[in-house]
Amino acid sequence: MADIFILMLFFVLNGADGSHIVGGRDSAPHSRPYMASLQIQGRPNCGGVLVREDFVLTAAHCAVPLQYTVVVGVNSLSGNEATKQELTAVRSFPHPNYDGHANDIMLLKLNSKVQLTEAVQLIALKTGRINVATQCLTVGWGDIGDNNTLARTLQEVNVTTLSQPVCRLRWRGVPITRTMICGIGSHSFQGFCSGDSGGPLVCDGATAGVVSFSGRKCGDSKTPDVYTRISSFREWIRSVLNNN
Incomplete structure (x- = not known):
């Protein structure tokens, strides 16, 4: 087993x-x-x-x-x-x-x-609780097309946090612990994948999470993006x- x-x-x-971030947008120069x-x-x-x-x-x-x-x-x-x-x-x-x-x-x-x-x-560390459906941001320089198309400039994408029960249900047996935060993009196939690893989940101007793991296809809401919860x-x- x-x-x-x-x-x-x-x-x-x-x-x-x-x-990599897919379905995102260029960050304004030096805004992050x-x-x-x-x-x-x-x-x-x-x-x-x-x-x-x-x-x-x-x-x-x-x-x-x-x-x-x-x-x-x-x-x-x-x-x-x-x-x-x-x-x-x-x-x-x-x-x-x-x-x-x-x-x-x-x-x-x-x-x-x-x-x-x-x-x-x-950047400050987020100390307060992250509520369900909080609007946050993920930032990185990785693949923007889920096909090894590297970003020329820094990319960002909006992320909405999910409840732990919903995230556990979608991950179907992969352990989602209290020290993790789950999030999805505003639209289908928006989110991070694997060189955004270690990047931030930014909520209210502070870093609340660290990019940890996602599913086979970048930004797929069936396997929500998972971040390490910094407050833990x-x-x-x-x-x-x-x-x-």
């Missing part, structure tokens, strides 16, 4: 091979100054957000044996914008209870502090930041 479950997760979960692109040898792999001048919040499934180059302050990853800053992630802190599915959250310490500018800003990990985040 365990082997069947692991195999099912292999097919439905999108790992750190590059997530908290966004970070995690790159390996110049290739975007995951997203994240700046939560301190020297720390990025992302997903634990984005952990890799190589060092990440962390790019902030850009709208396009292919351009050479004057606002661009590049740093290196020198240490990773995946949640100690990450099991390949639950507790999918990680902090990355940078080799130096970013310079805060109009194009590079921190406030104490762990605070502990890592305070000790580093």
Whole structure:
């Protein structure tokens, strides 16, 4: 039974091979100054957000044996914008209870502090409760067509949160825990997939979730997008930041 479950997760979960937003729109240039692109040898792999001048919040499934180059302050990853800053992630802190599915959250310490500018800003952590049908936003640089068509500029899509019972019913046996938030796009096939991994679910201007996993087809409401619920990990985040 365990082997069947692991195999099912292999097919439905999108790992750190590059997530994507489909059915979204271009973000206004530098309107999401908290966004970070995690790159390996110049290739975007995951997203994240700046939560301190020297720390990025992302997903634990984005952990890799190589060092990440962390790019902030850009709208396009292919351009050479004057606002661009590049740093290196020198240490990773995946949640100690990450099991390949639950507790999918990680902090990355940078080799130096970013310079805060109009194009590079921190984002607050959402502390209050996220109600059902809350209107939020997901942001990322991945595939915009569910066919390896990479975004030229930063993309965003509106997301509506779902109740846990509805999400569990649609996922049909895949564990949806209280430490997760589920969301769907406003229309069919809108949402994230796999290089938006680690990116944010932004609600009321604060980051409420981390892009974790979705179904085989991007933005399919039959398998709602699932985010790690940041409010469930406030104490762990605070502990890592305070000790580093």
